Amino acid sequence: MKIYTYAIIDSNSKISDTINGLEGIGVYNIPYRDMGIVVSSHSEQIQNITKDHILKYEEIVERLMEDFTVLPMRFLTLFNREEDVLLMMQEHYNGFKGNLDRLRNKVEFGIKVIWQGETIKNRIIESSKKCYANLVIPDNSPGKSFVKEKFEKYKIDKEFEEEADRCITIIDYFFSRFIAEKKLEKLKSDNLLLSASYLIEKEKQKDFIEVFEKIRAAPGDLKFLLSGPWPPYNFIVFTKNANMFNRKPVSQDRAGENAI
Amino acid sequence: MDSVITESKEVTLLEILDRILDKGVVISGDLVISLAEIDLIYVGLKVLISSVETMERLRGAPFAGATEEPT
Amino acid sequence: MTINRIVETDSPQDFIEEIEKIQGALPKRIDANPKNVEKGLAKLVLTLIELIRKLLEKQAMRRIDAGSLSEEEIEGVGETLMKLENKMQELKGIFGLKDEELNLNLGPLGDLM
Numbered sequence A: 001m002k003i004y005t006y007a008i009i010d011s012n013s014k015i016s017d018t019i020n021g022l023e024g025i026g027v028y029n030i031p032y033r034d035m036g037i038v039v040s041s042h043s044e045q046i047q048n049i050t051k052d053h054i055l056k057y058e059e060i061v062e063r064l065m066e067d068f069t070v071l072p073m074r075f076l077t078l079f080n081r082e083e084d085v086l087l088m089m090q091e092h093y094n095g096f097k098g099n100l101d102r103l104r105n106k107v108e109f110g111i112k113v114i115w116q117g118e119t120i121k122n123r124i125i126e127s128s129k130k131c132y133a134n135l136v137i138p139d140n141s142p143g144k145s146f147v148k149e150k151f152e153k154y155k156i157d158k159e160f161e162e163e164a165d166r167c168i169t170i171i172d173y174f175f176s177r178f179i180a181e182k183k184l185e186k187l188k189s190d191n192l193l194l195s196a197s198y199l200i201e202k203e204k205q206k207d208f209i210e211v212f213e214k215i216r217a218a219p220g221d222l223k224f225l226l227s228g229p230w231p232p233y234n235f236i237v238f239t240k241n242a243n244m245f246n247r248k249p250v251s252q253d254r255a256g257e258n259a260i
Numbered sequence B: 001m002d003s004v005i006t007e008s009k010e011v012t013l014l015e016i017l018d019r020i021l022d023k024g025v026v027i028s029g030d031l032v033i034s035l036a037e038i039d040l041i042y043v044g045l046k047v048l049i050s051s052v053e054t055m056e057r058l059r060g061a062p063f064a065g066a067t068e069e070p071t
Numbered sequence C: 001m002t003i004n005r006i007v008e009t010d011s012p013q014d015f016i017e018e019i020e021k022i023q024g025a026l027p028k029r030i031d032a033n034p035k036n037v038e039k040g041l042a043k044l045v046l047t048l049i050e051l052i053r054k055l056l057e058k059q060a061m062r063r064i065d066a067g068s069l070s071e072e073e074i075e076g077v078g079e080t081l082m083k084l085e086n087k088m089q090e091l092k093g094i095f096g097l098k099d100e101e102l103n104l105n106l107g108p109l110g111d112l113m
Helices: A051-067 A082-103 A117-134 A142-178 A203-218 B004-021 B052-060 C014-024 C034-065 C071-095
Strands: A003-008 A027-032 A035-042 A070-072 A104-115 A179-186 A192-202 A223-230 B031-035 B038-043 C006-009
Touching: A003 A051, A003 A082, A027 A082, A035 A082, A051 A070, A051 B004, A070 A082, A104 A142, A104 A203, A117 A142, A117 A223, A142 A179, A142 A192, A142 A203, A142 C034, A179 C034, A192 A203, A192 C014, A203 A223, A203 C006, A223 B004, A223 C014, B004 C006, B004 C014, C034 C071
Parallel strands: none
Antiparallel strands: A003 A035, A003 A070, A027 A035, A104 A192, A104 A223, A179 A192, A223 C006, B031 B038
């Protein structure tokens, strides 16, 4: 038997509607104290995971989000027995409780911004060529040549990042008006200036989307992507006391033997 | 118009993948290296319970081929 | 079943390109296959060494930027960094590891490099 998990919810009641999860198998709520974890029970591990599984999984989590506060599980977290699920709930109860309370009535929106990173970097490289005629690292030896090259690259990267920071600060300022929390990832690639997640109250969704529409319409060569509302994937927080970094979970199934 | 729909479906899938594969509640066999009881290095030994090759294929080409029947 | 989720952008193709670039790296796993255990450990060790090497390099750059190294010191640092880099290339070659493979995911701390 394999138990596939979907999300922790702030309810210990049965799920009233029939909801079919992965492989069309009905999901149910395993209660634990004042919360529960929604799972589906399978006779064996799903062999070939496809994009349909991914979409179905997300569909279930979002469906739950309509009625409950949810902490989505990372996709394909599974257990061998219900007892193991309960042990896991026991271990992490405090962490889950804290997160559920914090995330109640809130949703996540994603903003991604593309800028002309390559163009900007080239501009910086060009102007640095003019400056470095005067650079005080003579390259009359292999060691110094090595350093000079590294240093030039370092200066270019540094200026590039500073430019990015300036740009991000402005963008973030506009989006931060209605938010409870945020998580910013800068320059995941040269052109992907920003990948941000914003946690906002459900009632403020429309305001947030309006801000996006305005910014997107503003002149400039930035490209914007908005997605949401999502379950709060990026805002699950564990502290040491909540035992996230614990010894191995009791029965998380592995492809082979114990991994390490 | 077909390509517009395909493209935005693709973006949607990428956005979903961005979240469900690495984020959310992560219960896994992890390793924390600490010094004098201060956790310094967190080594995420995430063990994905699925065919990694399948996930590779899904990430590289979200719309490659038709839906597969489960075996 | 309706999901009120929106995904809005004027440039889907650009975003597809960029996101696919960064999603290239999969979550890492340690393979229990004995043939691969050695390689897995080598990966772990080399990643940590590479981290230290990069930190040393960055710190040296900062010192040069601040102007706190003499010409001789720069020469010394340069030679050492060069040797370290060459040694790392050698080790990577011996274990058949590429640059992209030497990157641990630190969970909440993001990727190592």
